Amino acid sequence: MKKICGVILFLLTFTQGIAFNIGIAPTSFEISLDKPETKEVTILNNTAEEMRVEVSPEKPENYNEEHYLGKWMRIYPKVVSVKPFGKQIVRFALRTPSDLPHGEYKSYLVFKEIPKKPVDEINKKENMKININMLTEIAISIYGEKGNQNIIAEVKKINLKKDGNKIQLETEIVPKGNSSVKAFYEVKFYNVNGKLISNEEGIIGRTGRSKAEKFETLINLPQKKVDRVNIKILDQKRKVILEKEMKIITE
Structure with a gap:
């Protein structure tokens, strides 16, 4: 069930x-x-x-x-x-x-x-x-x-989509160690001149141990126009699983 x-x-x-x-x-x-x-x-x-x-x-x-x-x-x-x-x-x-x-x-x-x-x-x-x-x-x-927890993860998929005054972070995370993964995000928003506008951080979710998990997370979008985003996905020990610069999909 x-x-x-x-x-x-x-x-x-x-x-x-x-x-x-x-x-x-x-x-x-x-x-x-x-x-x-x-x-x-x-x-x-x-x-x-x-x-x-x-x-x-x-x-x-x-x-x-x-x-x-x-x-x-x-x-x-x-x-x-x-x-x-x-x-x-x-x-x-x-x-x-x-x-x-x-x-x-x-x-x-x-x-x-x-x-x-x-x-x-x-x-x-x-x-x-x-x-x-x-x-x-x-x-x-x-x-x-x-005993010891070996926390290993791979971000198999990541997308950012505009959703009103928020962005939707779509991720697929694969646990590869002997533990589940508590995934967190850190996002920095930059304007067209490369100046930092704001940053956000929060929790994505927790995987199981045996298979990939898909997550959808809403993140506040700055009022100023955003040109690009730097995003980090981290585990529960604050180890960076993925760091990437991305554009927001506005479809």
Whole structure:
């Protein structure tokens, strides 16, 4: 199941107001696998009714099976009851093999609200009665790091396109080491005389470990006319992956 922003909200009918029935804290972990560790996650019930939540690991699509952390994860309890506006603690432990190769591993930890009753009921007078169930499913990222991280990346594709008063940075980044890559950008804007107008910096995104990832990032465009752009793509250690002078595509 594909995760978008870590959260999937299943709507069983149309509704105007959307609020998550459950909350999770913290929303991600980065854990050393050099020794056994146990971590805690808090489940918050944001409703006036008691609810049951199922907790399970899930493999990310951009990590191969050998880099899937979930197969070494122990969760307890796997199903919890949470009182109205209450909270409950879930613990998970990572028990990896002693000879696990160095590198980064990942799993999602998925919290799925268990439905209480059927969605639709029809009474004997042929009037439709609808019980609306909004079920929340939240996935948080669990990263595990064993030994040394060898961060290597290649920028396979890069484009700049004008989008109103912004530019859209399109990149395709290939991880080639034993870790994911957190990619950042640094952009300098120059006029026709080669004078620096302004600069911008920010995050592009985070790749997986097993395949190329495509990203689209919006960057503020200066009000003054830009002739060319110098752009750097950097990894999480601020090492430059690519530096290039470019023109902005205005199609």
